[in-house]
Amino acid sequence: MSIDxxxxxxxxxxxxxxxxxxxxxxxxxFVTMEPRQVLSSxxxxxxxxxxxxxxxxxxxxxxxxxxxxxxxxEYYQIPGLNLIVTKDVDSFNQLKDEIQTLFDEQAxxxxxxxxxxxxxxxxxxxxxxxxxxxxxxHNPLLLVDSSYVLIxxxxxxxxxxxxxxxxxxxxxxxxxxxxxxxxTSFKSQPDKMFPDSLCHEEITMxxxxxxxxxxxxxxxxxxxxxxKLIESSHEITFVEKNLLIIICGxxxxxxxxxxxxxxDVNVEIEDFLTDILSLKITGNEAISGRTSILKLEEKxxxxxxxxxxxxxxxxxxxxxxIKNHLHKLFDITTITIYEHLLVMVVPADVFKxxxxxxSAFLTQNELIAGxxxxxxxxxxxxMYYNQALACLDFSSQFDKKExxxxxxxxxFTHLLTSFxxxxxxxxxxxxxxxxxxxxxxxxxxxxxxxxxVYIHSSQNIxxxxxxxxxxxxxxxxxxxxxxxxxxxxxxxxxxVFSLMIAEKVMSLLRIN
Numbered sequence: 001m002s003i004d005x006x007x008x009x010x011x012x013x014x015x016x017x018x019x020x021x022x023x024x025x026x027x028x029x030f031v032t033m034e035p036r037q038v039l040s041s042x043x044x045x046x047x048x049x050x051x052x053x054x055x056x057x058x059x060x061x062x063x064x065x066x067x068x069x070x071x072x073x074e075y076y077q078i079p080g081l082n083l084i085v086t087k088d089v090d091s092f093n094q095l096k097d098e099i100q101t102l103f104d105e106q107a108x109x110x111x112x113x114x115x116x117x118x119x120x121x122x123x124x125x126x127x128x129x130x131x132x133x134x135x136x137x138h139n140p141l142l143l144v145d146s147s148y149v150l151i152x153x154x155x156x157x158x159x160x161x162x163x164x165x166x167x168x169x170x171x172x173x174x175x176x177x178x179x180x181x182x183x184t185s186f187k188s189q190p191d192k193m194f195p196d197s198l199c200h201e202e203i204t205m206x207x208x209x210x211x212x213x214x215x216x217x218x219x220x221x222x223x224x225x226x227x228k229l230i231e232s233s234h235e236i237t238f239v240e241k242n243l244l245i246i247i248c249g250x251x252x253x254x255x256x257x258x259x260x261x262x263x264d265v266n267v268e269i270e271d272f273l274t275d276i277l278s279l280k281i282t283g284n285e286a287i288s289g290r291t292s293i294l295k296l297e298e299k300x301x302x303x304x305x306x307x308x309x310x311x312x313x314x315x316x317x318x319x320x321x322i323k324n325h326l327h328k329l330f331d332i333t334t335i336t337i338y339e340h341l342l343v344m345v346v347p348a349d350v351f352k353x354x355x356x357x358x359s360a361f362l363t364q365n366e367l368i369a370g371x372x373x374x375x376x377x378x379x380x381x382x383m384y385y386n387q388a389l390a391c392l393d394f395s396s397q398f399d400k401k402e403x404x405x406x407x408x409x410x411x412f413t414h415l416l417t418s419f420x421x422x423x424x425x426x427x428x429x430x431x432x433x434x435x436x437x438x439x440x441x442x443x444x445x446x447x448x449x450x451x452x453v454y455i456h457s458s459q460n461i462x463x464x465x466x467x468x469x470x471x472x473x474x475x476x477x478x479x480x481x482x483x484x485x486x487x488x489x490x491x492x493x494x495x496v497f498s499l500m501i502a503e504k505v506m507s508l509l510r511i512n
Contacts, residue, residue: 002026003106005062005082008044011098012084015091019076019083027062030103044103046096049085064099066092105239112136112243116250129254130154130227133247137240139232140165143217143251145225146320148174151255162230163205164212174228177203178318188214193238197245201228213241215248217255221274222267223320223337224255269294270336273345276381277338287379296334301348301374304381306388307367308341322365329354329361343385348374355404362403368395371406390414412504425509429502430495432486439485447485450478452503459490 006023026042033039033047035054039061046064049071060080065071067087076083086092115132126143134141134155142165143152150172156165167175177186185205191198191213201212211231217224227248229236272290275281281290291298307322319342326344327335334345351358351371362369370391372384391405394413407414416425436448450468454475457463465475482488490496 002028002110003044003102005044008062008099008102009082009084011095011102013091015086015088016095017083017085019081019085021080021082022060022062023082025060025062025082030099033063044099046092046099064092064095108136108239109242109246113246113250116247120250120253124254126251126255127152127154129247129251133227133243136243137229137236137247138234139236139240140230142168142174142228142230143225143255144168144174144228146223147324148178148226148321149324150174151225160232161208162210162232163208164203164210164228165230165232167205175203175205177205178321191241194241194245197248198241211236213244215244217248217251219252222270224252227251266294266333269296269333272378273334273336273343273381274338276378277343277385279382282382284377284379287381288377291378296378297347298377301376302384303346303348303351303374304372304384304388305344305346305351305369306341306385306392307344307362307369308392309367322367325361326358329357341389343388345378345381359403367403368392369404370395371404373407373411387411387414413508416501416504416508425505428498428505430498432488433499433502433506435486436482447478447482450475451482451488451499454479454482455496455499455503459496 003026004023005020005025005027008027009018009020009023012018027044028042030044030046033045033051033055035051037055039045039055039057041060041062044062044064047066049065049067049069052058052063052065052071052075053069058075058078058081062082064084065086066089067085068089071085075081084095086095112133116129119129119132130141130143130152131154137155140155140160140162141153142150144150150168153165153169156169164175185203187202188199190196191200197215199214201210201214203210203212213229213231213236214226215229216226227244229240229244272294276287281287307319307326309318319337319340323335323337323342326342327333330344330346330350332344332346332350336343358369361367370388372387375381375384387407391407391410394400394410395402395405416428419425433448433451436451440446440448450464453467454461454464457467461475461479462472464470465472468475470478483490488495488499
């Protein structure tokens, strides 16, 4: 965690001459060069050209030079020499100040990292780590788990009136703004300097706006929680953002697993599910072996359930709160976050019992879910996960408003869409269907719908008439018309099946 020459060279404008013989050279300190001084290649020096000429052995050195006397060409050919040369004394002094600031900031980062490392070495708890962190950050800190339940805090005094802090201390969790779908009271966007690590959050509560920098605490690929740095005493600086990222790294070591979750989480089971979904394990024996070790029930029927936000992926972090709730609803540990989706394996009997509560919860939180056909072995999970995934695709493709889509209702549609890559689906529609469609358009009749109702009613005229609110004789007359126009043989069951396919295709292609 030191400074390389390349980082320093970025401070230089086009007026200065920079020679980067070794740009990745790590530099530990910044000092002024004295005449005939014994130099260290680990230091960065500032000097006048007249002083530089009094020193020898400049190989592999890194130097800022004010060219008060002209440097000869030989200086630009010294092996491994990193050199920044300016002819302007004001630029020289300004660069010295900027470079010194850079090293001072790095010293703060190094000191913080050193203290945190010592704490971790001594097996200190997360509370002690946060106290040290707050001493360097000078703003209040909140540590929450992945479902926004408060674990610990630091730097919170009576004089602080931030509404987010007050809510968290009182309710032991972050405000509902985090959990609900995005609205005007909550804004979140990646930090410009650290987009992969930090987020800027802005929450409006009780007429006050809280500005927060959020950093995830992860262990491996598992999200443990977040450290929230609340902007209270001063605006959060670039160095403090750097420190926050480092602190989160150490927090992942110090944090106690027992305090992490407000519900039981089995990381091994989550890894197992993720390994199946990512095809890291595919063999039946390997999957069955781990199923047995993890003591997962395979005797009863299971559903693969996939949940996502119906609005946007910007809300996917809230899935961890959803995960907490659904764990409690279904009383399962077979639940994980995979590729911005929440994936569950739920016993069929439990799911059926809780389905109404599940649907209501999804609607309330603007979520949608796909549910697979039942299966009874984790070796088949990947296949049935894709069934649930297909339901989510159909939800957006057909603009469905239901909170829960069942693959059983869409399996035929899925078959046809899979077939579409090698065939024009219109070719699956018999000519008789187009004849009736054209006749209806020309004569204002409803024979095509009559045909489909008749087929779905097992060719029972009485049932068909009842469904269409027609007299028996009217229905019988329509069937006679259909036969006369198309020569359909209703005793040819293969042809009747092709008509059923045609209805699905027309719905899929949105042919009225």
